[in-house]
Amino acid sequence: MNYFKGILSGLAAIIIAQLISWRWPLFNGSKATGLAAIEGLFVETLFSPLFWVLAIVLFAIFFAASRANNKPLRVVFFWIPTLTTSGLALAIASLIAYTVIRFRSS
Numbered sequence: 001m002n003y004f005k006g007i008l009s010g011l012a013a014i015i016i017a018q019l020i021s022w023r024w025p026l027f028n029g030s031k032a033t034g035l036a037a038i039e040g041l042f043v044e045t046l047f048s049p050l051f052w053v054l055a056i057v058l059f060a061i062f063f064a065a066s067r068a069n070n071k072p073l074r075v076v077f078f079w080i081p082t083l084t085t086s087g088l089a090l091a092i093a094s095l096i097a098y099t100v101i102r103f104r105s106s
Contacts, residue, residue, distance in 0.1 A: 005066040005078070012082035013058035015089050018042070021051040 022045045045051045065077035 006063060008082045008086060009059050009062035009066060009078070011089075012085040013055045013062055015085050016058055016081075017051050017055035018045060021045045021048055021054055 022041045062078055062082055065074055068074045068077070
């Protein structure tokens with residue numbers, strides 16, 4: 001169970017850090033449009049120190065909360081954010097995959 005909590009903490013930390021840190025480069029005056037702009041933002045944030053610091057801090061918070069003895073604290077600071085984030089990311093990835101598969105064959 002500890003491996004699962006660690007993996008879930010890392011996944012949620014990376015997703016939340018990506019969502020938080022990709023907003024700052026939006027206002028840098030880039031002239032890319034469409035998917036090129038989105039791809040550039042994701043790649044740019046992966047090489048950003050802000051992203052990695054934020055991901056490490058969020059991972060530490062989630063992992064520490066997963067080991068808390070207080071059950072309400074563990075539910076509020078670990079289970080709710082990590083499962084919500086992972087579920088939404090899985091739903092969005094599934095929707096994108098379905099759309100690509102559906103419209104590629106048309």
